[in-house]
Amino acid sequence: MKAVGQPYLPRPATSWNDGREIELLRYIYDLPNLEELRGSPSKVIDAIDQYGSDKDYLMNVGSAKGSIVTDLIAAVKPQVMVELGGYVGYSALLFGDAVRRAGGKRYYSLEQSPVFAAISRMLLDLAGLGDFVEVVIGSSDIALFNLHNSGMVKRIDMMFLDHYKPAYVVDLKLCEQLGMIVPGSVLVADNIIAPGNPPYLKYVRSSVAEKRAAAAAAKPTSSRGYDVNGFPSYVLAKFNVSPENALAGVDIFGNPDLTYESRLVNSFEPTGEPDGLEVTRCIGIDRRPGSKL
DSSP: OOOTTSOOOOOOSSOSSSSHHHHHHHHHHTOTTHHHHTTOHHHHHHHHHHHHHHTOOOOOOHHHHHHHHHHHHHHHOOSEEEEEOOTTSHHHHHHHHHHHHTTOOEEEEEESOHHHHHHHHHHHHHHTOTTTEEEEESOHHHHHHHHHHTTSOSOOSEEEEOSOTTHHHHHHHHHHHTTOOOTTOEEEESOIIIIIOHHHHHHHTSOHHHHHHHHHHSOGGGTTBOOOTTOOHHHHHHTTOOTTTOBOSSOOOOOTTEEEEEEEEEEEOTTSOEEEEEEEEEEEEOOSTTOOO
């Protein structure tokens, strides 16, 4: 993989969905050494990093934060890992390869954009991961619901969150509600410093008593609402979401009885800017009086 010290080009005002993703695909398939990339996730990742350094910025997790996650994968050895927000496949290449090497069974990459998903699939096929990583197109909440109801994913051993920032809490609660998060599950949330995610940090760092109190006080009409408080306006504008239309696709209540241990791991964006990952472990279920489950 490309060295951490070789940064991407600076993030421009418009940093995605402006044609750069298609140009990345053209760039890689026009490489004179394309045949050397076939079957090699690390070489495909290097080519993506080279594009980000020499051609145009890409909103990938990057090698600095990526190495933190791959070390966790090696330690946890997840059988099933799910990522929310696949973009062009960088994290699916990096983490899917790590899960496969750790003896895992399946990696699911959820991506709302069919264009980005198609690019991801082509790069995964090039790297020889097409039969191990499944790219699922659609909104994250509906995709998670369908994966569970179809029987494809009953338990998530490890989950990487890197999609619409206000959806972190909602999608985690959905996974809790469906029984997909259990003691031993590990969550890794990206962009905890830049742009930050106050609602997510509050939730995973809250005690069971605090979560029960919040759940009891919640209005029934809030079961589909995203908490958009504390996010910079550009985060909401990026996804064309306002507080009025920030609604999930299914009713979501979570499981406040799950106990978490959570910590911030400081790192850097591929541009070299500071950022961090929140690493959270589910360590138990509190079934003392007051539990609703």
